[in-house]
Amino acid sequence: MGLDTDVLIDWFAEVGRDLPWREPDCSAWGVLVSEIMLQQTPVSRVQPIWLEWMARWPVPSALAAETTGEVVRAWGKLGYPRRALRLHAAATVIAQEHGDVVPSDVDTLLALPGIGAYTARAVAAFAYGKRAPVVDTNVRRVVARAVHGAGDAGPASNTRDMADVEALLPAEDAPAAKLSAALMELGALICTARSPKCADCPIYAECAWQRNGRPEYAGPAKPVQKFAGTDRQVRGLLLDVLRGAEGPVEKARLDLVWHESGQRDRCLDSLLVDGLLEQTRDGLFALPGEH
């Protein structure tokens, strides 16, 4: 027995959050920016930054005209700052090759930097109302429980996961796009990773996980990412100095953020390689384009 898509769509219309990028007049550019920012970053932290960006860079060409350093600075502490570089690069391609219009075609979107299987389909569905299997961590969890009766989703398998969701989508574009948003919202608000709120679930009666007696997750243990002491932490500390500085800084200033010089220098070098930092002629360090 399949899920009741009408119930989910109605539930979303009733209790879905009023997020600014869901407003009917939000541009496709606004949707794209939100999707990139929301990759691995919670809604509550994205929202204020997204509002700033939309006021400052309302079209792709406006962002493209900015230095990458300024974009990285405006990215603030959303995390994974390479996303800011990729978004800037995507905006440049959109401005130069697509007439400043965010593409609506999945394959064209996939060709843009920073846009993968999820984001391409999310933009097609949420900005353009298209039917496309939108598979994120929320949707994978909802499908694992409600459809497959498992306690949680196992390791991601792009092909299989998209086929699962594809089978749930209504034939028509508009309801399919609404269902995609509803599945994500259900995973975010009700069918959460920890302590799911099953009493409030609109598809409780059809849920295969309930029918199975709510079995524990039985798949392989998920790899846990360390953070303390990793290059990721050190890179974050280094970049944070530059975000807070007016202009270029001396290396001695950067040396203060981490005790181990080998790791520190390796991280500094990797930031230069990534294009998140630049070195000035006189050996100072700066955000790219800001010297």
Added chain:
DNA sequence: CAGCCGTGGGC
């Protein structure tokens, strides 16, 4: 494909 890439909040 496994591992890496930031940051902060909740339990």
Added chain:
DNA sequence: TGCCCAAGGCT
């Protein structure tokens, strides 16, 4: 408190 988690993508 430490651990888990959050609208992924890239190599």
